[in-house]
């Protein structure tokens with residue numbers, strides 16, 4: 001695929017993943033949408049999510065999202081810069097925090 005960024009739903013979240021125990025969990029919307037994505041996050045918020053697996057509120061992100069704690073500042077910045085270039089998608093994901 002030459003332009004993955006142009007495929008429907010790209011990085012808009014809601015993809016069903018499974019934990020090691022087989023529990024369903026859905027990927028987050030990491031596009032820049034202000035209401036349903038990372039539009040109100042700062043680079044610092046994003047850095048915490050990538051390296052410490054914490055969301056903007058400090059809550060721990062669950063598997064299969066992992067803390068990529070070996071990531072350098074430059075790597076975090078590069079991914080963040082890339083995410084600013086992809087289309088924003090309005091998509092509320094059922095994160096089901098209540099279930100565990």
Ligand code: HEM
Nearest residue numbers: 017025026027028030049055060061062063064065079095
């Ligand atoms: C460069 C790669 C990745 C980036 C930039 C990234 C970014 C993020 C961010 C910023 C969040 C939190 C968003 C929020 O709380 O609103 C998140 C959550 C999540 N990510 Fe990743 N992620 C990456 C790789 C992965 C991989 C490889 C997987 C699965 C194999 C994954 C699965 C998930 C899931 C399931 C969540 C939601 C976790 C929860 O609700 O507790 N991510 N990701």
